[in-house]
Amino acid sequence: MELRQLRALVCIAECGNLTRAAQQLGMQQPPLTRLLQQLEAEMGTPLMERLPRGMRPTAAGLALVQEARMVLARVEAMAGLVQDAAQGGRGHVAIGFTSSAALHPLVAQVLRAFRAQWPRVKVTLEEAGSGELLDGLLAQRLHAALVRSAWEAQPSLSSRHLLSEPMVVAGPLGHALMQSRRPLPLAQLRGQPLVLYRRPAGPGLHDSIVAA
Template sequence: MLELRRLHAFIAIAEEGHITRAAERLGMQQPPLTRLLQSLEAELGVALMERLPRGVRPTPAGLALLEEARVLLARAEEVTRVVQRAARGEQGRLAVGFTSSASLHPLVPDVLRGFREAWPGVTVLLEEAGTGELMDALLHERLDAAFVRSSLSGMPTLQSEPILTEPMLLAMPLHHPLSLSGDAPLALSALADEAFVLYRRRAGQGLYDVILAACRAAGFSPLVVQEAPRLTSTLSLVAAGLGLSIVPASMRRLRGDGIAYRALSDCPGLTAPLHLATRIGDQSAVLQRFRQSLMQAVQLEAQSLLVTTE
């Protein structure tokens, strides 16, 4: 097998046209370099250098080897760079999942876009699904990370890290009486007799449980007349007049026709958290770099909110 070290030495001999000068270039003695050339010729079974009175020059076989050796060494150097970039998390593959509600918070698309722009050597694959499906994909290593609305329990190999928390709003048909009674925050208890359309619990367990807990704390159990598989379809049902819903404030960005939003009061626990779920012990350099990008974005958003409120 041709060693890269011997190919490198052969290139130096061919380019210098003199074994002594090639040895100086390589920082070695002339006799070992001569033996290296001879062993290479013996292995290939051909003469690679024509001996001249003052130096050497490649034979036709040597010229063929010279061309191929340069290609091989260049490729070897590129392989080294690729491996080093991968070790630093600058190259590779990252599969990220998110629930439909998580994807509507501006932080999530901003982080994904910024990461792609900063590290073009990383292929980012995206998947939208319900929380249960995302957790299954994480467990079976089809995903590396997922943005979800609930912390994880009963999954010892997975972990979730809180990213941020946003308020929740009342979403109602545009001409509902509550949408015409002013803009002041509405007490959650005022919704005790209303019909609700909620995000299906199996798809969004975190938000569903938070809403039910807040309603019970306000003294009533919500009358859920319809469940939807996605938050976007929840808003469509609200616009159609089937009932009211409670959604993360970032859902307001959809600006759906026929929907009005109103803040709620007397419900301190009614918030929509955002978590990053990953596998415990996953030491992927690409994942760690993505997490760093995410945390930097979270810090910048927190600083921006402080400046806005001052």
């Protein structure tokens, strides 16, 4: 079975006449008749009922015409689908983020902008610690990850700095260091007990705070 046979069958069924169908297809009537006869031979049953004036599909022919229309529609759409996919218009992207990064407006803005530009690309999201996100990228389970601090250089990965944020310290209202609204020198935190991220959950952020 060939696409040209299916196109011929659909056209004959819609025109109800071999002569008109041949004109619409831009071919002579004898070759069109042969296409129909070849298709009927392959199917093992008549597909068109010959009438005194024209022809109409048999029950088998009508069933094949309906299927042929769907097949031809899919074929015609294939070129557009292929071009769309080649230009990034379709597909799937998996994005990871840390729980703290998810609270930043940038993440929501980036996701909304991406969905607006590529509405047919499926986006899946994964929330995890920095170490788990790094493993996901290295295993190619994730395509990108949004984290709050840089990782150590990885040969197979590249990173881009998106924005900088001020570091702040929070403490009890009655604490001596909390009495002033002026910036607090880091030196004044020397010797103070600190509540930090567990390093396995956020090694980059933990190390940045300790280094500071």
